[in-house]
Amino acid sequence: MSKLTINNLSKTYPNGVKALNNVSLEIGTGMFGLLGPNGAGKSSLMRTIATLQDADTGTITLDDLDVSKNKQEIREKLGYLPQDFGLYPRINAEVMLDHIAQMKGVGNKSDRKYLVESLLNKVNLYSHRKKGLGTYSGGMRQRFGIAQALVGDPSLIIVDEPTAGLDPSERNRFYNLLSEIGENTIVILSTHIVEDVTTLCSNMAIICEGEVLMQGKPKEGIESLEGRIYKKAIQKDELNEYKSTYNVISTKLIEGKLSLRVESExxxxxxxxxxxxxxxDVYFSQISKKVDPITL
Ligand SMILES: Nc1ncnc2c1ncn2[C@@H]1O[C@H](COP(=O)(O)OP(=O)(O)OP(=O)(O)O)[C@@H](O)[C@H]1O
Structure with missing residues (x-):
């Protein structure tokens, strides 16, 4: 059982933005959801874990290995699907995966052939293996991204906002694929989509403005709000009045009327x-401590 431990990690960019502020997390095997709004610091944290940038202070260890001091060893254990995943448009999936496997040290040609075939089958792209990656749909690209992240049998897999832009059926397909690989590996899923975490993750953290606001099991977060959430449909122009009187944590437009949710004892x-x-509700209750989550 692998464990990733993040201790008091902070990072300020040269422009003065404090992207990570004393972040500490313990992440075991299984699917871990890192949930936060745009600009929360998720990608900064993912890139630091993936050895692509250094923090100013703090440590990350994978089992006994200090990530910043053992970058090469960590890279060999890591599968990474970054947010902006560049593809060579004219190269086909089979050739590209073969190349990645070679770079990751799978020297034997027949071992590589077997690996590439099994990965293409796993992500349901075998029948598209001869097509240029530039012709792939968003969902196919993300599934190819998972195939390349799985080369080398990683013990830590990072996927950064993988479902943004996928249509509902491709999203479901992607969820199924991710849930299969989360069994014996640490998988960190960074996302601003609450449904991703609800569907997939047994553990999670909420991050906002570089700070961890909550960590634990989604179920425990929900239980802590049980009996504290109330709803009401109002007219749009009544919102400010309600915001000044109640602890409004979220709003949804339903058929032109605003459905409010408030947290109250x-x-x-x-x-x-x-x-x-x-x-x-857990997400909005937490991030409302830092930012106004209600924008119309
Ligand atoms: N290389 C950089 N230089 C300066 N500022 C940066 C850099 N990368 C990120 N930031 C800033 O740091 C903060 C955290 O950004 P980050 O990309 O880590 O957040 P995020 O949670 O991944 O957001 P998103 O969901 O929008 O991708 C933001 O304010 C962002 O503008």
Whole structure:
């Protein structure tokens, strides 16, 4: 059982942006969701774990290995699907994977052939193996991204915002693929999409403005809000009034009316109804400590 330990990690970019502020996390095998809004610091953290940049202070260890001092060894154990995943458009999937396998040290040609075939089957791209990567749809590109991340049997896999832009059926397909690989490996899924974490992750953290606001099991987060969430449909122009009176954590437009969700120890009355807490409530409740999550 591998374990990734992040201790008091901080990073300020030369332009003065503090992207990571004393981040500490413990991540074991299985699917771990790192959830946060745009600009929260997720990619900065992923890039640091992936040895692509250094933090100013703090440490990351994978089992007993200090990541910043053993970059080459970490890279050999790492599969990474970055947010901006560049592809050579004219090269086909089979040739590209063969090349990546060669770079990762699979020297024997028949071993590589077997590996490439099994990876293409795993991500359901075998029938498209001869097509140029530039012709792939968004979902196919992401599935190819997973295939390349799996070369070398990594003990740590990082996927950075992988489902953004995928249509619902491709997203489901991608979820199925990720859930299969999360069994014996540490998989960190960085995302701003709450549904990704609800669907896949047994452990999670919420990060905002470079700080970890919550970490634990999604279920525990939801339980902590049970009996504290109330909802009400209002007119759009009433929002500011409600925001000044209640702890509004989220709003959704439904058929032109605004459905509000508030967090409150007692029933606020005034037409509010109790609602079943979900992971989106946990997310908005946490990030509302740092930013105003309600923008119309
Ligand atoms: N190389 C860089 N130089 C300067 N500032 C940066 C750099 N990379 C990121 N930032 C800033 O650091 C903060 C955190 O960015 P980061 O990309 O880590 O967040 P994120 O959670 O991945 O966001 P997103 O979901 O938008 O990708 C942001 O304010 C961003 O503008």
């Amino acid at each position: 007692q029933n606020p009355e005034n037409g509010f109804e109790p609602a079943k807490a979900d992971l989106e």
